[in-house]
Amino acid sequence: MKETKEEWFVIQTKPKKETTVKKLLSGLSYDVFLPEIKSFTSTLHHKSQFLLKPLFPSYLFVKLPPSQNHHLKTINYTRGVRKILGSDEKPIPVSHEIVNFIRNRITSGEPLESHYCNREGVLVRVKKGLLKDLIGIIEKPINEQGRVKVLFKILQNQLRATLFCGNLELA
Numbered sequence: 001m002k003e004t005k006e007e008w009f010v011i012q013t014k015p016k017k018e019t020t021v022k023k024l025l026s027g028l029s030y031d032v033f034l035p036e037i038k039s040f041t042s043t044l045h046h047k048s049q050f051l052l053k054p055l056f057p058s059y060l061f062v063k064l065p066p067s068q069n070h071h072l073k074t075i076n077y078t079r080g081v082r083k084i085l086g087s088d089e090k091p092i093p094v095s096h097e098i099v100n101f102i103r104n105r106i107t108s109g110e111p112l113e114s115h116y117c118n119r120e121g122v123l124v125r126v127k128k129g130l131l132k133d134l135i136g137i138i139e140k141p142i143n144e145q146g147r148v149k150v151l152f153k154i155l156q157n158q159l160r161a162t163l164f165c166g167n168l169e170l171a
Helices: 016-025 069-076 096-107
Strands: 007-013 032-033 036-042 048-055 059-064 080-086 123-126 135-140 147-154 157-164 169-171
Touching: 007 016, 007 096, 016 032, 016 059, 032 096, 059 069, 123 147, 135 157
Parallel strands: none
Antiparallel strands: 007 059, 007 080, 032 059, 036 048, 123 135, 123 169, 135 147, 147 157
16 A cells, blocks of 8 residues: 655635634644744834744645545634635645755744845835935844844935834835
């Protein structure tokens, strides 16, 4: 008898329900993988806050055995699930290599960051504040407080500012 392995599938969730679906499916003994990234956000008092956000908003991975039929119904009727990605006839598996690559990258001590603020030399635009719409270059990457040192050239002068990463976007 031919032995077949479990396969990974992608589940699309309702908006902001990834964590809920992960908990529910994990509670049903499914192997669920929700890749997350570090993100910095500011609070009302201009303090930065570190958050973990899904790498792929509204999507997560689940490993299923070869005989999927009853598992598919269970997953599709789980609160917060929109659908399992695939064709009308059946879901389409995702390569183990893809899931393993993402898993290894996250667990290798290299945290995935949601921003480009962790690299020097990146051209950025200020989204809000006194320097709104100015374009500068990241001089010092993001620190623990979510701040970045940016160099601006204004006329013949240089201006350095330490700004919250969440207030910047790629130029």
